[in-house]
Amino acid sequence: MTSPTTTVGRIPVGRLTPASLEPELRPKAFEGEVVPFRATVFREGHDAVGAMLHLVAPSGATTEHRMHLMGQGLDRWEADALLDEVGEWRWRVTGFGDEFETWVHDAGIKVPAGIDVELMLEIGARLLYRASLQMIRPKAARRRLAASARLLRNRAKPVDVRAAVIDDAALHAEFHVRPYASLTTTSPEHVIRVERRAAGVGSWYEFFPRSEGAHRYKNGRWRSGNFRTAQKRLAEVAAMGFDVVYLPPIHPIGRAFRKGPNNTLDAGPDDPGSPWAIGAPEGGHDAIHPDLGRLRDFRAFVRRANELGLEIAMDFALQASPDHPWVTAHPEWFTTLPDGTIAYAENPPKKYQDIYPINFDNDPEGIRQEALRVLRHWIAQGVRIFRVDNPHTKPLAFWEWIIGEVNAEHPDVVFLAEAFTRPAMMRSLAAVGFQQSYSYFTWRNTKEELEEFLTSVSQETADYMRPNLFVNTPDILTEYLQFGGPAAFTVRASIAATAAPLWGVYSGFELFESVARPGAEEAIDNEKYEYKPRDFARAEDEGRSLGLYLGILNRIRAGHPALGQLRNIRFHATEDPAILAYSKHVDGSFTRDGEPDTIIVVANVDPHSVRETTVHLDVTALGLPEGSRFTVDELVSGETWEWGASNYVRLDAFTMPVHILHVRGAIDA
Numbered sequence: 001m002t003s004p005t006t007t008v009g010r011i012p013v014g015r016l017t018p019a020s021l022e023p024e025l026r027p028k029a030f031e032g033e034v035v036p037f038r039a040t041v042f043r044e045g046h047d048a049v050g051a052m053l054h055l056v057a058p059s060g061a062t063t064e065h066r067m068h069l070m071g072q073g074l075d076r077w078e079a080d081a082l083l084d085e086v087g088e089w090r091w092r093v094t095g096f097g098d099e100f101e102t103w104v105h106d107a108g109i110k111v112p113a114g115i116d117v118e119l120m121l122e123i124g125a126r127l128l129y130r131a132s133l134q135m136i137r138p139k140a141a142r143r144r145l146a147a148s149a150r151l152l153r154n155r156a157k158p159v160d161v162r163a164a165v166i167d168d169a170a171l172h173a174e175f176h177v178r179p180y181a182s183l184t185t186t187s188p189e190h191v192i193r194v195e196r197r198a199a200g201v202g203s204w205y206e207f208f209p210r211s212e213g214a215h216r217y218k219n220g221r222w223r224s225g226n227f228r229t230a231q232k233r234l235a236e237v238a239a240m241g242f243d244v245v246y247l248p249p250i251h252p253i254g255r256a257f258r259k260g261p262n263n264t265l266d267a268g269p270d271d272p273g274s275p276w277a278i279g280a281p282e283g284g285h286d287a288i289h290p291d292l293g294r295l296r297d298f299r300a301f302v303r304r305a306n307e308l309g310l311e312i313a314m315d316f317a318l319q320a321s322p323d324h325p326w327v328t329a330h331p332e333w334f335t336t337l338p339d340g341t342i343a344y345a346e347n348p349p350k351k352y353q354d355i356y357p358i359n360f361d362n363d364p365e366g367i368r369q370e371a372l373r374v375l376r377h378w379i380a381q382g383v384r385i386f387r388v389d390n391p392h393t394k395p396l397a398f399w400e401w402i403i404g405e406v407n408a409e410h411p412d413v414v415f416l417a418e419a420f421t422r423p424a425m426m427r428s429l430a431a432v433g434f435q436q437s438y439s440y441f442t443w444r445n446t447k448e449e450l451e452e453f454l455t456s457v458s459q460e461t462a463d464y465m466r467p468n469l470f471v472n473t474p475d476i477l478t479e480y481l482q483f484g485g486p487a488a489f490t491v492r493a494s495i496a497a498t499a500a501p502l503w504g505v506y507s508g509f510e511l512f513e514s515v516a517r518p519g520a521e522e523a524i525d526n527e528k529y530e531y532k533p534r535d536f537a538r539a540e541d542e543g544r545s546l547g548l549y550l551g552i553l554n555r556i557r558a559g560h561p562a563l564g565q566l567r568n569i570r571f572h573a574t575e576d577p578a579i580l581a582y583s584k585h586v587d588g589s590f591t592r593d594g595e596p597d598t599i600i601v602v603a604n605v606d607p608h609s610v611r612e613t614t615v616h617l618d619v620t621a622l623g624l625p626e627g628s629r630f631t632v633d634e635l636v637s638g639e640t641w642e643w644g645a646s647n648y649v650r651l652d653a654f655t656m657p658v659h660i661l662h663v664r665g666a667i668d669a
């Protein structure tokens with residue numbers, strides 16, 4: 001007689017994570033990420049259960065990780081695992097009856113109470129004897145198990161001596177690693193894709209190459225900067241510790257409906273236009289703006305960046321100026337209105353009168369192939385990172401297809417989604433393949449907003465979405481920066497650089513550029529429409545630059561592996577509604593000096609005041625025993641303090657509104 005089919009295993013094992021937004025989409029991680037694997041495991045009755053994570057690395061190496069219960073009564077089990085190899089990891093969870101724990105629990109209650117003493121010791125003896133025969137255990141452990149079984153049965157010894165076996169730490173350690181399991185039930189196999197480290201960790205810096213080395217003649221006309229003059233800036237960016245340089249589009253810019261200064265619609269003959277208005281008689285998405293140089297200049301620029309330890313991220317903006325060669329060669333790629341015109345693009349309430357949006361439905365295959373050709377062209381020039389403009393205005397299926405195609409050929413290529421829209425679309429873009437996503441960080445400024453935002457990105461969506469915390473962009477100059485003075489810039493950079501492993505800065509941030517175009521949330525005299533050479537060296541000499549501080553932040557990031565993780569942020573209570581406190585700690589992660597790595601950040605998010613408060617730390621979240629006192633080093637000022645569970649802090653917006661503290665270890669009592 002066959003038994004009826006059931007969906008539930010003998011020991012139920014369910015709700016496995018990491019999981020993506022939809023079951024058919026794979027979750028992802030980055031090389032070096034410590035990933036929490038979780039499952040719900042329980043059973044009928046009162047006997048103990050256990051759970052084990054089984055991992056198979058892309059190389060085929062297998063490891064097992066005993067999972068621990070996340071909270072009494074929750075039946076949720078977890079094991080953290082370091083995924084240190086790029087490729088597909090396979091994993092499953094087994095749930096089992098834990099015979100040793102069941103006996104320890106029962107005997108631990110009954111024997112001291114004098115109930116069924118000999119019976120309980122005999123049950124234990126039989127269990128330990130059977131375990132001693134298991135060949136998976138090392139010889140020494142098998143000998144110890146057999147000896148313990150004999151001791152449990154040795155009636156010549158006092159009961160308390162025999163019963164000491166119940167608490168024998170060595171036995172507990174042995175059964176923790178190699179449990180005595182019954183009714184073992186195995187979950188289906190799951191897959192998690194591990195991408196290269198730059199997919200999840202990086203410091204981005206954005207600048208317009210045409211501004212670097214641009215020169216204004218006495219007659220008011222401009223000479224554009226180019227890839228050769230912009231190379232100078234690369235060394236300065238590298239000196240600030242950034243590792244990715246993102247360039248707005250570098251292609252020929254259309255003339256038709258070209259935008260003038262401050263987003264005006266009547267450009268003068270010398271206005272350079274918005275770089276996102278791609279396409280002119282000189283070429284489209286595979287061409288370089290003649291003012292910037294030739295392909296060989298771009299290649300030299302990429303090479304120089306690489307020599308300095310920088311990667312170049314290119315803009316990938318699927319739209320066309322009316323002058324783009326696509327418009328005449330492929331009118332079917334655009335939507336022609338009944339009056340014969342093509343509507344310009346929009347991202348309401350913004351209007352992009354100088355570009356046509358693409359219609360992805362008239363000739364989907366033609367557009368897919370052309371987009372793939374363009375990406376392959378730039379990949380062949382050494383580009384491995386693309387910042388994708390407005391992906392949420394294009395079909396999701398298109399992105400799933402093209403990212404899949406590119407990553408199948410070049411698994412190291414990284415795409416950043418520049419989408420500021422509803423959560424369903426932003427999350428789905430990440431789930432279908434975008435390695436990184438812009439986020440709402442820019443608009444989350446209060447302590448409450450930041451805690452809520454950072455909790456969401458580090459806990460709810462981290463299995464498939466990686467936020468890149470840009471502090472500003474050419475499109476975004478928030479009120480917080482407009483009116484917060486230098487403290488606002490310091491606070492935002494400090495939080496962005498330490499709260500998540502990806503952060504970004506658009507040029508001019510370090511100069512505290514804060515004047516907005518009236519009625520807009522972006523800088524006045526915006527670089528999107530004009531050349532903007534900046535004298536960074538002079539600003540630094542005159543003490544008007546945050547450049548050195550950005551360099552310190554990036555060096556702190558580089559020296560502290562705990563900051564290279566997304567999921568490990570923990571918030572701590574403070575008594576001031578404007579003082580945000582969080583820590584980042586990873587078990588088993590060490591600094592270059594071999595010290596355990598734990599960072600605490602305390603930030604005064606009110607850029608207009610001096611605040612004092614007590615920070616109440618959950619010391620166990622720092623990897624230290626409850627009640628510990630420990631030394632903290634302030635990584636910017638170099639000061640050292642002794643801290644514990646409650647600590648006084650004073651953060652002055654006008655001098656230094658942030659503490660970034662490295663926990664040096666517990667002080668012996």
Ligand SMILES: O=P(O)(O)O[C@H]1O[C@H](CO)[C@@H](O[C@H]2O[C@H](CO)[C@@H](O)[C@H](O)[C@H]2O)[C@H](O)[C@H]1O
Pocket residue numbers: 259263274275276277278317319347350351352353354355389390418419420474475528
């Ligand atoms: O729509 P978003 O806010 O996501 O902004 C991105 O896409 C815009 C369109 O490409 C781009 O806008 C800039 O280029 C347009 C086309 O030339 C121009 O009409 C806009 O005035 C200009 O801001 C924006 O920069 C980009 O980040």
